[in-house]
Amino acid sequence: MTAPARTTVPAARGPMAEAWDIFRRSPSAMLGLLLLGLVILMTFAGPFLYQVDPFEIVWAPLTPPGEEATIPLGTDNLGRDILAGLIEGGSATLAVGFAAAAITMLIGVVIGAYAGFYGGIVDDMLMRVTEFFQVLPPLLFAMVVVTLFQPTLVNVALAIGIVSWPQTARLTRSEFRRIRTLEYVSAMRAIGAGDGNIIWRVILPNALPPLIVSATLTIGMAILFEAGLSFLGLSDPNVMSWGLMIGSGREYLLDAWWVVTLPGAMIFLTVLGVSLVGDGLNDAFNPRMRER
Secondary structure, eight states: OOOOOOOOOOOOOOHHHHHHHHHHTOHHHHHHHHHHHHHHHHHHHHHHHSOOOTTSBOSSTTOOTTSSTTSTTOBOTTSBBHHHHHHHHHHHHHHHHHHHHHHHHHHHHHHHHHHHHHOHHHHHHHHHHHHHHHSSOHHHHHHHHHHHSOOOHHHHHHHHHHHHOHHHHHHHHHHHHHHTTSHHHHHHHHTTOOHHHIIIIIIHHHHHHHHHHHHHHHHHHHHHHHHHHHHTTOSOTTSOOHHHHHHHHGGGTTTOHHHHHHHHHHHHHHHHHHHHHHHHHHHHTOHHHHTO
């Protein structure tokens, strides 16, 4: 008798592996990841490959791109190297963007988690605070915060984070209100788990997918906020950033397009990359996409 053929059962794949499969099958998501990767690579590797001080006057002011081999992207109104400014400014812009997004997520997740988990009077009080910050004009409020304190990158990141958290809090609250009624949460209560354990170790990990998507979009918004504050002169003038480059060269836009256009293009590509990655993550973590 011949032995029966063995049937191999495919190993079960985790949700993260399935999410990655959906993400990498999206051309727009991979394009966003490529753009964001190139910007980060330029920011961190650029200073080692192109060692020019962005504040040093290297040539005649407003030299067009390609006119001088040593300054491929030209100079600004003070004679500073545009390429050096783009490389150095990227680190400051990205640092503020990521730090502000982290502050936004921290405040929003904490407030939204407690509001959604406890409900009742705790929910009412925390949502009233959220509504108060939500009705304030974000850019104007950030300008006031930066003006009251010294305009350093740390204060700029704090100002952006303080004005940007209400939407994250509402999203976290809705996820916690949905998850807290599920059976496995009730089971954790039945075995005597404390509130803190349930909030941070049980509910939060299951609420992470939409929060991760929100975090990526918050990074793009924070980068735009930083550029706007720098454009208005409300950032550290001793630290090069893309917004500072645009603000210092805005008066020469008609005569020297590259002074404003090149840093503006870097902001556009970075925010575009972050947005495309966020859309890809949204599709990857959406259960409906896994059924296709």
